[in-house]
Amino acid sequence: MGELADPFKIGLVPRKLTDEELARAVRMDVAAEIEAVNLYEAHIAATDNEMAKRVIGHILQEEREHLIEFLELAKQLDPRQVEAEIEAKAQFPLVAAGQSENPAAEARSEGTRGSGLTVGSLIGEDQAT
Ligand SMILES: [Fe+2]
DSSP: OOOOOOTTTTTOOSSOOOHHHHHHHHHHHHHHHHHHHHHHHHHHHTOOOHHHHHHHHHHHHHHHHHHHHHHHHHHHHOHHHHHHHHHHHHHHHHHHTTOOSOHHHHHHHHHHTTSOOOTTTTTTOOTTO
């Protein structure tokens, strides 16, 4: 979970954000909403208190709406996000079915399988080379 914002620093930025900078901030807001959804789902799963489940469930639904609203805002601020969404929606059925519309991407994906590389495989590698 992220740190709480310092309320005395809010509004004290030296200039207004560009749309690109704001899009970056909004993507952080998307991440915060995802974190909230996961947290509230865990709270509901962890209790038998029906009143608490109803209240948290109500808040959870609002967080899901916030998540979508921030995603929509990110698309308004960053046209590349719209392009990515169009591409992803077109590719999703093929990827889900184990096919690919883009042979180059498929080849790259195949090329990384079995190479031994993982997300953390470069940790500890010598940086001087
Ligand atoms: Fe929220």
